[in-house]
Amino acid sequence: MSLQHSIRLAISNDFLNAYNELPRKIRNKVSELINRFRLGPTRSGLNYESIRDGREKRLKSVRVDRDYRAIILKPESGNVYLLLWVDKHDDAYQWAKRKICRVNEVSGALQIIDVEQVEETTEKLSQRKNQQQTGRFDFVENEDLMRLGVPEILLPALRQVVTDEDVEELLPHLPREASDAVLMLASGYELAEIFQQLDKTQKRQKVDPEDLETALKNEDTLSRFMVVTDDSELEEMLAAPLEKWRVFLHPSQRKLVERDWNGPVRVLGGAGTGKTVVAIHRAKWLAQNRFNNPNDRILFTTFTRNLAVDIQANLKTICSPELMGRISVINLDSWVTRFLKEEGIETRIVYGSDTDEFWSRAYSLAPSELGLPISFYREEWREVVQNEQCKTLRDYLSARRLGRGTRLSRKQRQQIWMVFEEYRNLLREGGLREPDDAMRDAVEILRAKGRECLPYQAVIVDEAQDMSKAAFCLLRAIAGDAKPNDLFIVGDAHQRVFTGNALL
Template identity: 60%
Template sequence: MVITDDTELEEMLAAPLEKWRVFLHPTQRKLVERDWNGAVRVLGGAGTGKTVVAMHRAKWLAENRLTKTSDRLLFTTFIRNLAIDIENNLKTICTPEVMKRIRVINLDSWVTSFFKEEGIENRIVYNNETDDLWQQAYTLAPPELGFPLSFYREEWQEVLQQNRCQTLARLSRFPSHWSLNPFESSKRDKEYGWFLRSIATCYEKRDTARLMTRCMMLCAIIRAKGREILPYKAVIVDEAQDMSKGVFELIRAIAGLPTANDIFLVADAHQRIYGQIVI
């Protein structure tokens, strides 16, 4: 921002921190205050104002495009504390009426609340909570295969879950860890049948599921019941670099068929913490 006189500079420096936390740089307004033909991805490094851009985008959409009482915008991210911080900052730039049309919630919490509304009882589990489940499944593995437990876990998380492979026919369409250890086809099919059944059974016994599995289930529910069960006309995602392929499929399902201004993603690929490279 170009400063033209000392008075203007002094006013800016004297502004409280709360204002700087939501300050949108004039050069970033071109990302916020316009119509986009479809999904948008904004990339930037740490400290470049990506979250602020996403917040002002939510404000602009709610004030200028999603103005009906029934219109809703979903603003989500991966970390719960970040979602709380975003909501608090949005309240400083949006009127209470506008905030009624913006729901800010981290992804795990939103998925959990959706399943509760559908009457489905299970909870999300994370890698460190599933070690004993994997040990149970591993005891069922044919010993002649000789693969370590880590091999099966990588196959499940990076191939089957990411690509929604629940059958051998679908699995054959994607690169697999198994290709590094070729079997005759009949043996491979037999072992994959065991692999799919044993892991799924161990999770089901506890009514638990990984986030990826729940995203797949949720997408299926939305397809079966129709997008009318959701109120959202647009989705904004902060820290999108931490989202997996399955999560992006869910975001698309929530937003519906591609349309103007439907999805707005902000991300920093160099700050990736979780998951595989998707964005």
């Protein structure tokens, strides 16, 4: 069975995610609906229904059964149909009422936009902004913002952005390519550098906003739509069990996975964009195609122990036992503890309230004339000493304290350092370390011994947005000198937005 020759069908990631959440019986009915659609989208049996009070007149509802509906963009002319959402009857209609589907007239990408959320966010940002304030992105022309993927309807909201908080407010409502670009703009990247990094240096020819056929060839479009060209692939995907769905690789993601990178690569994306799935398939592809000798090893690390367990389980669904034997999955703190133990250093990593007693004892050395509470010391330790990787008083005296508020003289820093030094010594006497200190110890050992003591040819990193500068320094030390396919890092573009960039 094949799709009519003249018809183009594209299925959105949102539809696939919604489909995956349906009961198995309903998923079977949705598959039957897609099969009927592929026989002919204009057949009378499909019974398209308009969305009452909908923002997008081309969006139609199609019956799955008595209780469920699919939402389809049915063109007024042309042969491109978009399968966008599936849900319970009322929920499907509510989803469709708020959405519009537009081709960005500068970038050429097909974008689905929640108009109600855009209007609410624009109003909220407008009320928050003092009209005398300079907008965060006033220096960027509308055409350049749209070229970076910002939908025209969101330009008014972008013009109201002033603070970091405003940026965070706006990011979830942008298409992925635009959120990555706005994130970089907010972090101080030059516009030309953003165009270069996001591969948008070439201006596009005039875009026809009604030409969905051309829009479906756009790379940004293909990051959120699967264009059905292979019926067998679609049938296999829809029939796959749940555990396979958890690691389903969208065709648009393959270009990230199945290619040789000259050195470190970082993949950014918001929640639900499949970053972990990309990382999982990258590990498999490298083990199969690049580092496939029996003694080759790949380190797959992440921030939390629970996520490492999930990744291990998901890898097993797509990897043979032989491949799994060459991919080591472990969260970074556990790796550090194990590595230090192998080097003869018994230590336990401590967090948060586990350090309260040690802070209380170290605080007893704090000069009373400074009048600084213990909370100041703990924040200064976290935001300055650890973030700037201060190991000595000299490091602390020269460390930047941006955003700390309280000004400190050189003499005051010397007095404060006594508390920090005592705190660190107390931890070590107890065989304890904070994560950043343990990571720096591991880096020093690797630099002294040479990374040849490690078996890894490549390092895959998930949830990188939660990792510190010390963590990135360790990852670089584990991977060794930059070389092809050495570091593949994925993280959420919408978290830890304004922290300093780590050098890879």
